[in-house]
Amino acid sequence: MEKWENNKAWFLVLPVFLIVAFSAIIPLMTVVNYSVQDIFGPGNAVFVGTEWFEEVLRDTRLHDALGRQFLFSGLVLLIEIPLGILVALAMPKRGWGVSASLITLALPLLIPWNVIGTIWIIFTRPDIGLFGVAVNGLDLLSVPFDHTARPIYAWITLMAMEVWHWTPLVALLCYAGLRAIPEAYYQAAKIDGASALAVFRYIQLPKMRGVLTIAVLLRFMDSFLIYAEPFALTGGGPGNTTTFLSIYLVKIAVGQFDLGPAAAFSLIYFLIVLLLSFIFYQVLLNVGKGEKR
Amino acid sequence: MKNRKRYIALAVYFVLLMLPIYWMLTMSLRTNADILSSFSYYPKNLTFTNYIKIFTDRAWYSGYINSLIYVTMNTVISLSFALPAAYAFSRFKFLGDGQMFFWLLTNRMAPAAVFLLPYFQLYSTVGLIDTHIAVALAHCLFNVPLAVWILEGFMSGIPREIDETAFIDGYSFPRFFITLFIPLIRAGVGVTAFFCFMFSWVELLFARTLTVTNAKPIVATMTRTISATGLDWGLMAAAGTLTIVPGALVIWFVRNHMAKGFALGRV
Incomplete structure (x- = not known):
């Protein structure tokens, strides 16, 4: 659709700009302020330039946390996006099943994040949790399953929780995209004798690009910033093996109250998310544009 | 036939999705001592004390x-x-x-x-x-x-x-x-x-x-x-x-x- 060119449209956007800017700009500037000063107390701060940034960039524990964060977010996207698409493809298209599926999918999304972590603690307990008992009942593991015992188990538990919690969001969004495809497309494909795979590749996938952009970006941002769930479930352990960036950040900011380094860390963290989101956004916006008919 | 397989897979997924929520529900109907003492698939001694506390406090x-x-x-x-x-x-x-x-x-x-x-x-x-x-x-x-x-x-x-x-x-x-x-x-x-x-x-x-x-x-x-x-x-x-x-x-x-x-x- 061609758009009208009209700069007066700014008046419609202005209220949104103001309400978001109220909460966004002043806190951001304050954090920038912290990041270049050494603060001893109220009204007692010294300008230190880029010292905190250099200190943070040299911090090896931060590098480890960043690596873990990339692994975690990468796994999240690799599992949740395809699984969400599959669920959306399998969902019924009409009848009572639609409402039932939508409601079932939405339930995990409505539980507060700290509660999610707490439920999964008991759900995966090897003595009284369903998941823990079931996994140990299979008797496949040399060391009994307990997410506090071994890093790999902690990771499996976290991934299971994350996939359980957020795949429904991807599925809901993809379902919306699929329902928007006019029936005529499918009829045309049927006449051409297209296989199910071809229908998916050339009709459903391109038509889902918009919703997939939202899904990938939301899942990337939220998994990269994840805090409440792993904090409640593993507290970053065993050792530091599930200490993600935000958990490490809170350790510096609240635990040690090092406001300067924490602020510098936050800004670097923010820029990483921003840069990667921008790349995802541009790629998803432009991919496959050439083959559009 | 193809549809049936699809719906079975979907049903299995939905059951898995509901399991943690079911677990939370059963725990909410048990006392703390009961939860920690034994594993059970459903609340054997049904109690509503947890809910009563929330609604009265x-x-x-x-x-x-x-x-x-x-x-x-x-x-x-x-x-x-x-x-x-x-x-x-x-x-x-x-x-x-x-x-x-x-x-x-x-x-x-x-x-x-x-x-x-x-x-x-x-x-x-x-x-x-x-x-x-x-x-x-x-x-x-x-x-x-x-x-x-x-x-x-x-x-x-x-x-x-x-x-x-x-x-x-x-x-x-x-x-x-x-x-x-x-x-x-x-x-x-x-x-x-x-x-x-x-x-x-x-x-x-x-x-x-x-x-x-x-x-x-x-x-x-x-x-x-x-x-x-x-x-x-x-x-x-x-x-x-x-x-x-x-x-x-x-x-x-x-x-x-x-x-x-x-x-x-x-x-």
Whole structure:
């Protein structure tokens, strides 16, 4: 659709700009302020330039946390996006099943994040949790399953929780995209004798690009910033093996109250998310544009 | 045959999805000692003491009321601000539109931990600490951009000829927008409202930082279950189960809108 060119449209956007800017700009500037000063107390701060940034960039524990964060977010996207698409493809298209599926999918999304972590603690307990008992009942593991015992188990538990919690969001969004495809497309494909795979590749996938952009970006941002769930479930352990960036950040900011380094860390963290989101956004916006008919 | 396999797979997925929630429900119907002493698939000694405590203790039930108040405020504010902006993005080309759109999205990307202190200072300065509106406003930071994004998709699905015809018929912009255009994307508004409700309902850090007692949300109240003797699992599970109820009711009432909204698609 061609758009009208009209700069007066700014008046419609202005209220949104103001309400978001109220909460966004002043806190951001304050954090920038912290990041270049050494603060001893109220009204007692010294300008230190880029010292905190250099200190943070040299911090090896931060590098480890960043690596873990990339692994975690990468796994999240690799599992949740395809699984969400599959669920959306399998969902019924009409009848009572639609409402039932939508409601079932939405339930995990409505539980507060700290509660999610707490439920999964008991759900995966090897003595009284369903998941823990079931996994140990299979008797496949040399060391009994307990997410506090071994890093790999902690990771499996976290991934299971994350996939359980957020795949429904991807599925809901993809379902919306699929329902928007006019029936005529499918009829045309049927006449051409297209296989199910071809229908998916050339009709459903391109038509889902918009919703997939939202899904990938939301899942990337939220998994990269994840805090409440792993904090409640593993507290970053065993050792530091599930200490993600935000958990490490809170350790510096609240635990040690090092406001300067924490602020510098936050800004670097923010820029990483921003840069990667921008790349995802541009790629998803432009991919496959050439083959559009 | 192919369909049957598909539905069986879907049913298995839904059962797996419900298991943790079922586990929370069974725990909420057991006493703490019972939970910790033995493994059982269902509550053998059914008890409602956890729920009774929540419904009779003001500190508990007021948490739900506070959360509902600010979540409702946030949903209303987000929608009423996002609707005109989404219209602008879907219909007009204007200076800096792409940049503005992406800037809105960037507000979801900042790690909350360090930003909480400036938030507290900012809202203290304007005298809003411990009010519902403070949390509602803070949640606008991530809900308004999302609402604009989702609504823009729905609006782009409506042909521009409808706007043109209305203007030729002599409709003013506000009258056209409220009486003609919004009803057309009613289902999209329903879907957006659900997403705003959900993200505001589950958020913990802002809600906890900006409130003390008068507007303390249920997510913060729940940290009370952690006492010197450890977690009160039964009470925690009961409170957790109850946090699903308002959202489930919202979905139940808008389920037809949602199904229709999703049918309209174009999120």
